[in-house]
Amino acid sequence: MAQDIGMDNIYAWCIVPYDSLERSPQARIAMLKKMGITKYAYDWRQEHLSQMAKELQWAKKQGVTVISVWMWIDGHGDALGKLSDSNEKVFEVIEEVGYTGQIWVSFAANFFEDLSDTEAVAKGAEMIAFLSKRATALGCKIGLYNHGDWFGEPKNQIQIIKALPNEDLGLVYNFHHAHHQIDAFPEMVDTMLPYLWYVNLSGLRKEGPKILTIGKGDYEKEMIQLLLEKGYTGDFGILGHVAEKDVERVLKANLNGLRKMHIK
Secondary structure (H helix, E strand, O other): OOOOOOHHHEEEEOOOOOOOOOOOHHHHHHHHHHHOOOEEEEOOOHHHHHHHHHHHHHHHHOOOEEEEEEEEEOOOOOEOOEOOHHHHHHHHHHHHHOOOOEEEEEEOHHHHOOOOHHHHHHHHHHHHHHHHHHHHHOOOEEEEEOOOOHHHOHHHHHHHHHOOOOOOEEEEEEHHHOHHHOOOHHHHHHHHHHHEEEEEEOOOOOOOOOOOOOOOOOOHHHHHHHHHHHOOOOEEEEEOOOOOOOHHHHHHHHHHHHHHOOOO
């Protein structure tokens, strides 16, 4: 790996629902260990929740760190004080197994529909405060995850964080949701850096596609270098995120692309 990004700085992301082999928790963790990846973030769909406790427990037993668990807030199923059954299940499992990592939260566009920026910040802050208090009680922290739409703009996420000075919150920035932010990225880095916990990498071309192997794009190398030059010291995520392929092959292609860029 290049000088400033070693395997200790790498984790896997989007590897649970995106895998043509549909690996079991044990097989998934064995795959990561074989690749030399010791950390991953846990994303899920409804069908995975029945095995979530088993997966978190098995990862810990095998010495693989689950750095975060995904949570998607939808205006049709989640409200202040009452989450969807799936999200309540996530909190139940976290408590059951004693998980103490991060919870990466993003919102569907419908949660902020027809609101002004001021109203959206207030509504988002209420929900994030509710989630953060529940997470903190379990030894977890909330990371705000950019996934498009209003909440996908870091400037809006930072306004929510600033509205909650007593909560321990941070940002998770995703290259695969950043195509429209490429030109603004140098300025955005300065704004995000005080809050930035993790960065998920992808190849980037302005015209897309959304998911592209690292090293096949036009901008990811300079964006990674800029993050390092500006002082980012966190880890980087390598994506699976191709449902019709063996996720091991996808991860390997991204790792190889990152190596070949020789980032220093």
